[in-house]
Each structure stands twice: as C-alpha cells, then as structure tokens.
Amino acid sequence: xxxxxxxxxxxxxxxxxxxxxxxxxxxxxxxxxxxxxxxxxxxxxxxxxxxxxxxxxxxxxxxxxxxxxxxxxxxxxxxxxxxxxxxxxxxxxxxxxxxxxxxxxxxxxxx
Amino acid sequence: xxxxxxxxxxxxxxxxxxxxxxxxxxxxxxxxxxxxxxxxxxxxxxxxxxxxxxxxxxxxxxxxxxxxxxxxxxxxxxxxxxxxxxxxxxxxxxxxxxxxxxxxxxxxxxxxxx
Numbered sequence: 001x002x003x004x005x006x007x008x009x010x011x012x013x014x015x016x017x018x019x020x021x022x023x024x025x026x027x028x029x030x031x032x033x034x035x036x037x038x039x040x041x042x043x044x045x046x047x048x049x050x051x052x053x054x055x056x057x058x059x060x061x062x063x064x065x066x067x068x069x070x071x072x073x074x075x076x077x078x079x080x081x082x083x084x085x086x087x088x089x090x091x092x093x094x095x096x097x098x099x100x101x102x103x104x105x106x107x108x109x110x111x
Numbered sequence: 112x113x114x115x116x117x118x119x120x121x122x123x124x125x126x127x128x129x130x131x132x133x134x135x136x137x138x139x140x141x142x143x144x145x146x147x148x149x150x151x152x153x154x155x156x157x158x159x160x161x162x163x164x165x166x167x168x169x170x171x172x173x174x175x176x177x178x179x180x181x182x183x184x185x186x187x188x189x190x191x192x193x194x195x196x197x198x199x200x201x202x203x204x205x206x207x208x209x210x211x212x213x214x215x216x217x218x219x220x221x222x223x224x225x
Contacts, residue, residue: 034213043115043201044154044216087152098144098167099214101154 002027002094006102013080014110021075021105023090028068034099035064035075036089044089048075080109114138115217117202123223124192132187132220134202142166143185144203144214145177154201160185189222197224 003026013019023033032051036044048057048064050073056065063076077084087106091099115136124130136143144167145157159167160179174190189196202217 036216041221043218044203046213046215049213089154091154098156098159098169099146099154100156103151103153 002030002092002100004090004092004100004102006088006090006105008105009103010106010108012108012110015080015082017080017109018076018078019080019107021077021088021090021107023073023075023102025071025073025092025100027094028071030068030092030094032093033064033066033073034091034093035062035073036091038087038089038104040086047088077107080107082109082111085109115202115204115215117200117217117220119220120218121221121223123225125225126192126194128192129188129190130192130222131189132200132202132222134185134187134217136183136202136204136215136217138204138206138215140204140206140215141182142205142212143179143182144205145185145187146201146203146216148199148201148219150198158185158187192224194224197222 005024007022034049035047050057050066061078066073087104089104091101118133142161144159148154157171158177163179176188179185199219199221201219203214205212205214
C-alpha cells in the first residue's frame with residue numbers, strides 16, 4: 001500500500017532563506033509526482049509535476065527533484081518570501097489514476 | 112476564467128439532511144474527481160469519472176453518490192448527513208484520465224454538519 005510522508009510537518013524561516021521540503025513514498029511504482037500549494041481556506045494550486053522518467057522540474061524560484069528508486073522527492077524554494085507562506089502538499093500517482101497525498105508541510109516565512 | 116469551480120463554497124446543515132455539491136470545469140478535461148480533506152488536512156480520493164463513467168470508487172459510504180451529467184460536470188450528493196461528514200470537499204479534473212496528466216483543483220466546499 002502506497003504511503004506518502006512529508007517532513008517536516010511545519011517550518012518557520014526568515015525571509016530570504018533557501019529551504020528544502022521533503023517527501024518520501026513507500027512504493028516506487030509511480031507514474032508521476034505532483035507538488036501543490038494550499039493557502040488557508042483555499043484550494044490547491046499545482047506547482048510542479050515530475051514524470052517518473054524525469055529527475056527534476058523547475059519553475060521560477062522552485063525546483064523539485066525526484067529519486068524514484070529511493071522513494072524521495074524534494075521541493076527547493078530559493079530566496080523565500082512572506083508570500084510563500086502556505087501548506088505544501090506532495091502527491092504521487094500510482095497506476096489507477098488516483099493521487100495519494102502526504103499530510104503537508106506548513107511553511108511560514110517571516111519578514 | 113478557465114478553471115474548476117464548485118458551489119457552494121460553504122455548506123452548514125443538520126444531521127440527517129440530504130445535500131448536494133456541484134462541480135464544473137471549463138478546461139476541456141474529460142476526467143473529474145472528488146477528494147475529501149479531513150480536519151487533519153489529509154486529502155483522500157473518493158471518486159473519479161472519465162467521460163461520465165465511474166472509474167474510481169474508494170471505500171466510501173453509499174450515502175455518497177456522484178453524478179456526472181456530462182464531461183464538464185461532476186456533482187456529489189450526500190444522503191442522511193452525519194457529523195463525521197464534516198470536511199472540505201475538493202473537485203479536480205485532468206485530461207484524458209491518463210496517469211501522466213496534471214490534476215487541477217477547485218476551491219473546495221467546506222461542509223459543516225451540526
């Protein structure tokens with residue numbers, strides 16, 4: 001049974017710092033991995049999608065990596081800003097189409 | 112705006128009532144999903160429809176019945192609401208139902224059962 005774990009559960013950093021969020025999954029048989037952002041009381045915004053054949057994806061200050069064999073992904077945020085404060089969710093897609101989510105990392109960037 | 116939209120945004124109701132949540136996407140996708148986010152913020156899939164056909168049906172009480180009148184709409188009807196049904200329900204969509212495609216989420220419906 002696929003399980004997704006995100007560490008840490010919460011993170012507080014000063015503005016400007018580079019940071020890494022971690023995601024691990026128990027079954028390496030996945031089609032892709034998706035990182036989302038969720039603001040309080042809002043829906044999910046897709047940040048990056050990494051296919052199983054890819055090692056990383058970049059969008060602006062965000063870089064996500066995928067090591068399928070070890071069951072790990074990281075989301076790197078460069079030069080963090082207060083506007084980056086949100087909950088970051090990692091989700092893997094095994095066969096069958098459904099996304100399996102981790103419980104998220106709540107990020108707070110202090111000005 | 113191209114998006115996934117849900118109505119209502121908030122729903123407060125009493126135990127035992129029947130309620131519906133509506134979802135519409137104008138992204139041209141043909142696969143739609145319902146997810147439930149519990150009080151601990153854990154998101155879990157409930158149902159998925161591809162071209163109006165049910166393709167994923169997780170272990171969900173049969174009080175929950177999804178209905179897809181067309182590819183752009185997926186509604187969720189809940190009978191005999193219970194306190195434990197209180198959660199945020201998210202609708203999502205993707206193109207073609209293929210595993211490689213990205214899922215796009217709606218803003219959520221916060222259901223509170225009293």
